[in-house]
Each structure stands twice: as C-alpha cells, then as structure tokens.
Amino acid sequence: MQDPFFFGYGSLVNRRTHVYERAHPAEAQGWRRLWRHTAGRDIAILTAVPAAPSDSIEGLIAAVPGGDWAALDLREEAYDRLPATGAIRHDSDAGHIAIYSIPETKHPPAPAPCSILLSYLDVVVQGYFDVFGEAGVARFFETTDGWDAPVLDDRAAPLYPRAQKLSAQETKLVDRWLSELG
Template identity: 60%
Template sequence: MTDPHFFGYGSLVNLTTHDYAPARPAILHGWRRVWRTTDRRRAAFLTAVPAPGHAVEGMIAPVPGADWQALDTREAGYDRLPAPRVDHGLRADTTIAVYAIPAHHALPGPARPVLLSYLDVVVQGYARQFGAEGVARFFATTDGWGAVADDRAAPLYPRARRLDPAETALVDTHLAALGVPCVAPEDAGLADGLRRPAP
C-alpha cells in the first residue's frame, strides 16, 4: 500500500524545513493560495481556500506509515483536509492531504502582518524547486497581501532560513511590485512573540 502524501504550498515547499522524502512537484486543482489571519496567531500565514477554476503549484511528499503526528504538530493552527484533485504522477489510489486554516479567518494588515522571515522561507523553496519563474507564479497566484513585518534582522518565524542575495532580491522585487507596505514588528505588537496571549 502506498504511503499517504501531503501537498505543500508554502513553507513545506522549502525542503530544508523538513525531512519528508522523496518530494516532487505537484499541482492542486480547485484551490487558491491566500494570506489570512486567525485569532490563534498575531501574524498572518498562508492557507489554501477552495476556488473553482484555480490551481496551486507546490510539492508533495510521503508520510511514512501514515504517521501524521509530527506534521500535524508542525502545522498546528491548520486542519488536515483531503486533496482529491492533485496532478502528482503517483498511483491513482494515493491519498493526499492539504493543510488549510479553519473557515473563520480575515485578511492581514498592518496590525496582523505577514512575517518577512516566513515569506523568505516560502520564496526560497519556490526558487529552489521552480526557479525565478516559479517565484513569479507564486506571487501572481497568491491573494490577500496586506502588510509585511520586516523581521529579517531578528527572525520571529521558527524555521527561518538565510537567503542568498539573489533570493533576497526576488522577494524584495516582487513585494515592491505589489506595493505591499512594510511595518516594524514592534509596531504590529510582535515584539513578544507570535501567539496571542490567553484571554
């Protein structure tokens, strides 16, 4: 029996952030990638939402023995959902899951921005797997750009990676083209971490 696989469309595309292998390119049909916020975190994060006629480029990799515990822990804040329409080149009976945040979410903005250190990890993954053209497709097929918190000097994202100059330039050039405003992490209330305090 074939191990189940996950479909990654954000940080999971960056293969330096996990040990699931072998990973391969795939396309998830009927979904679109968006930035969203929830009451679980102070910063925005990527999710996928059902969107007929759209598709998301990403990577799939096996979950040996269907042991989802470590991946579910990594993707805390997301729900693991079936992803029935994936072009993957594997056996037709391969089960594939996608992580998406619950339905109650909102657009990011200056008070709940995208972490630049998180975006850097995602773009590095797309650059290394799909090249500069893949990065361009990532930006073109991602909605919900609100504001970005520039935390590169002191990354808040737990899986932050160092980018090479070309990768950094890709991120900065695309953000500038989109006109995404940049805020300081402390101005967004992120100085003391990402999770919201308990009520």
C-alpha cells in the same frame, strides 16, 4: 501499505524546513493561497482555500512514512488536514494526498489585518525558487491573495522558527516582488 502524502504550498515547498524526503512537484487544481488573519495572532497565516475549478497552485507532495502524521499535524496545528487526492496533479506513485487548510470559520477573524512575517515569506520564496525557478516564484505571488497586509521585516532577527539564510539573489527576488505589490 502505501504511504500517504501531503501537498505543501507554503513553507513545506522548501525542503530545508522538513524531513520528508520523497517529494515531487505537484499542482492543486481548484485551490488558491490566501493570507488568513485570525484573532489571537499577530502574524498572518498562509493557507490554501477552495477556489474556482480553473484556479490552481503549485507545490510539492511528499510521503508521510508509515502514515505517521503526528509531527506534521503538530507543525500545522492551526490547520485542518483535508483529503485532496482528486485535486492534486502529479507524476508520482502517490495514492492518498492531504492538504492543510484553515477554513474561514475555524478561528475568529482578526479585528485588523495581521502582518506577513518576512522571514516566513523568505522561506516560502526560497522553496519555490529551488523547485520551480523564477517563473514559479512569479506564479506563487500571482496565485496568492491578501497582499494588502503589512509586512514585518524580521530578517535581522527572524521570528519564524524554520527561517533560512537566503542568497543575495533570493533576497533580491523577494524584495522585488514585494516592491511590485506595493
């Protein structure tokens, strides 16, 4: 049996945050990223949402050994795991590919915009920088909607459970993009 794969487009692009070793760069056609604001959470959640066929987002696909989704489904508990094989472009032997997404109707909307957690954003940008370089970081910001939310600076005491230490270059890159977004 061939292992199934997932397409990661946020923190799962950062290989330091997971144990899935067979990972390859990929692109999800017809998808965009969005900061989703849901009731009961103080923090915005990065999700992938269906978009125009001309839209696409970069990320990683990685094998889920033996199809054992339990740990990954627990990590992504706020999301639905959806089939996405036909939408994912890649240069690997991957067969079945899933993507985690939060449909707009899955959780009640938040009454006001939630904060984007800086320690989480740092992890995502670090992953994109490692895999796709500065140009990939630029594409991450450009293909993600919802930047009008406030950013909670928790770098001194990270709230994100998989927070990583950033290099000075990575920190400057995140800060520069946030500054450009206003």
